[in-house]
Amino acid sequence: MPVGTFDAWDTAVLISILVVSALIGIYYRFAGGQQKTTQEYLMADQSMTTFPVSFSLMASFMSAISLMGVSNESYEFGTMFCVINISYILSTPIAANIFLPVFYRMRTTSVYEYLERRFGQTTRLSASLAFTVQMVLYMGIALYAPALALEAVTNIPRSWAIVVIGLVCTFYSTLGGLKAVLITDVFQSFLMFAAIFSVIAVSAIKAGGFAAIWEVAVERGRIQFDEFSLDPTVRHTWWSLIIGGMVTYLSLYGVNQTQVQRLLSVHNLKSAQSALWWNLPILGMLSFSTIFSGLAIFYYYRDCDPVLEGRIEKRDQVMPLFALDTMGQYPGLCGLFVSGIFSASLSTISSAVTSLSAVTLEDYLKPLYKAIFKRTLVDSKSTLPTKIVACIFGLLCVGLAFVAGSMGGVLQASLTIFGVVGGPLLAIFTLGVCTTRTNQRGVLLGFLVSLIISFWMGFGGPKPKPITMEFSTAGCENATALLAHAIELSANSSPVVIEPHYFWLYRISYLWLSVIGFIIAVAVGYGSSIVLVHFGWAENAEIYVDKFQRELDYDLFAPMLSRRWRRQAEQKKQTAEDETLTKLTQQ
Template structure:
């Protein structure tokens, strides 16, 4: 493949159509949107649209680029990540969903205020905004760099276009526009994977030859039960680590909770999560199949070891351009596939950050708001966070090119401690505010320490279990030295192994999927200890509605198809009785 490929008119037309269609959906729903519909959609969304939206939210370009390349390097065992996702959905359906849905709250931070106090709510707010802004910035910037290297499209054009379009249709159409653009983008993403996989099978010579290549290459490796936490992907890493990472994203993350509590009933919300699970299995399975076909295509000439490419994240665009060489419109098709996930993630992040700021900060301090203020302030917040995400994306120039690892690291370091806070709140009546604040601080610092150490002393490919690749078919390259290429195999780490401290091979070497679980476990253990030491909150002072066990033992009124007027009345009561700007006092939050 030539060094970078120029886009034709067909490519531009196909790529631009994604942004035009997304903006059109925003305009359509802006014309139909009524009062209160910008964020909550008045709890009247169907399970299918919400389920596909949940699927698309975290299947960003990082996954489109990262999952096939990780499958190429580590084998089909990456598919076991879906087992962790399945376990996460079951826990969310039976534990977190009933609590959030039945409390009739709009933000997860409101739960923290009701269960603990305003300080914990503000801590959760700050942690969520920090995490979402940086995660969204990574999702905007990192794929732009990779695609620039493959297609020579201008990086800043990609960054600005993504940020501006997402901000535009999110601001105009609100939640409903975000959900329906997510549906479109999910279908485009899956279609892209299928097209690339089928074309790759055809170029390799059929399904039988693909299977023979991946089997002989050791890529069919589902039976890896190695308990070593430094192995990047094993059954335990993907199931246990993956379960807690995805639970932090689906169980308590505002972006996801906001969607499934927008369903018309709790039953619809449960169905939405199961539809989302089917979508995740389909998308991840398609990406893994694409990665296996990619390995079969390059079985005799690994572009990384041959130094054709400098990072594994370039494998997917390189593969697409190779199998469709000379076919017009293919670069545009790949960009649509990659950026469908990015647009979904970015728009979701902007929408959720605007909501938590409005509900947790603006309304409590502002008090009663006029119709005009309710119309313009949410839009201003969406523009503000869109601008912040674009700014962070522009500051990510020093980011490591492994976009999948970077995105999961940010989610793990911040989401792990936040998940621990909600576990303490819902499962342990003795937990108090001192406990959750201290525990989450310890969990966050521990996860951050490990992730920063791993960035300074990244493990070698052999240490984390990268599989062998071949270069015997690369003899056509001029002045190619096979022994030198062997030394440089899988060169996606530029750090020297000389003078590495011992801790770099133990604590810093653990799989990035364990960063979140480390934070969750540390938060829970330290939180319980500190709660007991400082004087636990008596169980009879904690409203039964705030504990998971109570939702299983007794029937709580379920807000099925709530009247919007009733919701406004409930919200008004919450804003005046629990205002962040009022002085703190002991309150009984039982409904």
């Protein structure tokens, strides 16, 4: 099997990509308003167009995790995961027409300000803290993934890769603000597609066409779309991918600070909705091409799996190893591939840094400043602290990346993090946008119970390892030695293998975590709100008896509901006036 090297040309390409990203940050530091206000630094002065925002929405979360995790998913488990794209189609209209209009009316920097207006300050702070924990953990995974890739194809240790990527990302995010992040996302998105397409193209050339790749995938059982089991312990089924995918998608694209902050950077609501809809085909194209790239890689290693051969330790490294084996003979091509993975990670981390600095300023620093100094922190004095916070989060990301390797496969680890926190967070916003009878104490109780159960299920253990598909070593050069080693292991093992008993909740598919968290938070939050009002234990319990007995801020509810309730309130008011007029007439 031919093996190339990561040579000077590849290194030059990689360095060029990092330099361009840094230069974009420098440019936007001195262009326009020079990032002197938080409105420009965090919201891009709401002057962005649909095109960069739609690409940035994709790049924010579907980045290095997608390139390596989804590719390895089809290589190791088959194509079942592509069904999740149906959930994206079903969820986009919900995000665009129910949640986005509510946030756009408020035009707030932090999405969690909505929760304060709807429920109270405690709810806002609780949700904001949960988001902060979620994004900090995710940043570590996102930075670890490309570092793993670089280590597999070069002699540079992953520790150096983590430091270099983290510092470059922190540099341009801190200097250029949201404008720099959005423009670099577009640049880096094209590199991501270039990396995926290069994998597919090289494999197709060696296979003699795409048909050969597909035929081998069919023969070896990689093409799988028929898992309709209702068993929640089955890792991927149509139900878990569609339902779990919808909750995860809505928690990211409907109520997540990172994505809403981007959507609010455009001129008007229609442009924001267009950006969300245009993100759908971009996201789908990346998803399907990345899944096919896993099949393309499997074709190349169909008779000699590199993990069984001992060339790499984890299958998360298969994709970069493939690049080294097949692209290293072409100057600069392997460097372009690694640059795509680096770019994917840069876009994700920069997005997280920007959103975390916005939340820290609006939800923590400003309230703290007001509590201490009894006055509001003005915009002219808040830009520098915001940049310092962005820098701190970038450096924190570097530290967390060093421990991310212990969290398992990068795809499942990232989706577990978002499922554990995303489901309960989505539930809070759903209760706020779609109900009138929920109150702060009830919602907080549901949120807390949901988080405890979700974290227990997501990170408790021990958990069974997912069952992978079969791999072969028949074509390896040292196949005889590998077979002898396998026979020796079998001879030394117990003749009867007893699988350890795993607690049922630990066997549930990670895709159901977000769904379970969402259902628990909604059920407990709504139910406890009703109970608290009934016994008079809720704050201002009397106002929740009838939604029309109090003045509703209709801007805090989904458009279709707010219009309906406004009409009902007007009709009730008109009826009351008519009755009063009738009584006066009779008198």
